[in-house]
Amino acid sequence: MSSDFYTSSILPYSGIIINICRAYTDSQEDFEDYYQEVCLQIWRSKDKFRGDSKWSTWIYRLTLNICLTLVKKKKKTRQYYSADSIINNEDDDNNTFFSDSDLDxxxxxxxxxxxxxxxxxxxxxxxxxxxxxxxxxxxxxxNIGVRVNRIKKRLKKLLDGKIN
Structure with a gap:
């Protein structure tokens, strides 16, 4: 992958790629693997972009599909770990995956x-x-509007009392 392609076509969208990869991983190692796989697949698939949607929409969709595929592969091999097993492991030196406790x-x-x-x-x-x-x-x-409201209510219920 050329650094020009990465700089011009992937880096501007790295924020959403990072957020999606982070939401589907439980460790720094998995996060890095997912991010690398997404970047590789964007590069491999760039010639398949037909322009039917915005580049950013295509990147988001591709990132989401790759993460979902990797999660399914991990579940099939039974190597999927819950967030609790990673975050609450105090003996793990890599427990600094993300330091902001509220964001965690x-x-x-x-x-x-x-x-x-x-x-x-x-x-x-x-x-x-x-x-x-x-x-x-x-x-x-x-449908998205309705689902967002339901998701926000569910998240509020999950987070009540956990964030001061």
């Missing part, structure tokens, strides 16, 4: 959502319009 709690709560709901709330947190989220997910903007 939010991501831990997000990881309890279904795979599709995780994607929806991540796009919502990135301030993507419902129309764009619907295009990425494959549903209607109205």
């Amino acid at each position: 709690l939010l991501y831990d709560a997000i990881k309890q959502l279904s795979e599709v709901d995780r994607a929806i709330i991540l796009f919502y947190l990135e301030e993507k319009p419902n129309k764009e989220i619907a295009e990425i997910i494959g549903t209607t903007p109205n």
Whole structure:
């Protein structure tokens, strides 16, 4: 992969790639693997981009699909670990995956959502319009609005009392 392609076509979208990869991983090692795989697949698939949607929408969809595929592969091999087993392991030197405790709690709560709901709330947190989220997910903007409200209520319920 050329550094020019990475700099011009991937790096501007690294924030959302990082957020999606982080929501579907439980360790720094997995996060780095997912991020690397996403970047590789974007590079390999760049010629398949037809321009039917914005480049950013295509990147989001590709990132989400890659993460979901990797999660399914990991579940099949029974190497999937819960967030609690990683975050609460005080003997682990890599326990500094993300240092902001409030953000860790939010991501831990997000990881309890279904795979599709995780994607929806991540796009919502990135301030993507419902129309764009619907295009990425494959549903209607109205459905996204309803789901976002339900997801926010569920997250609030999960986080109540955990964040001061």
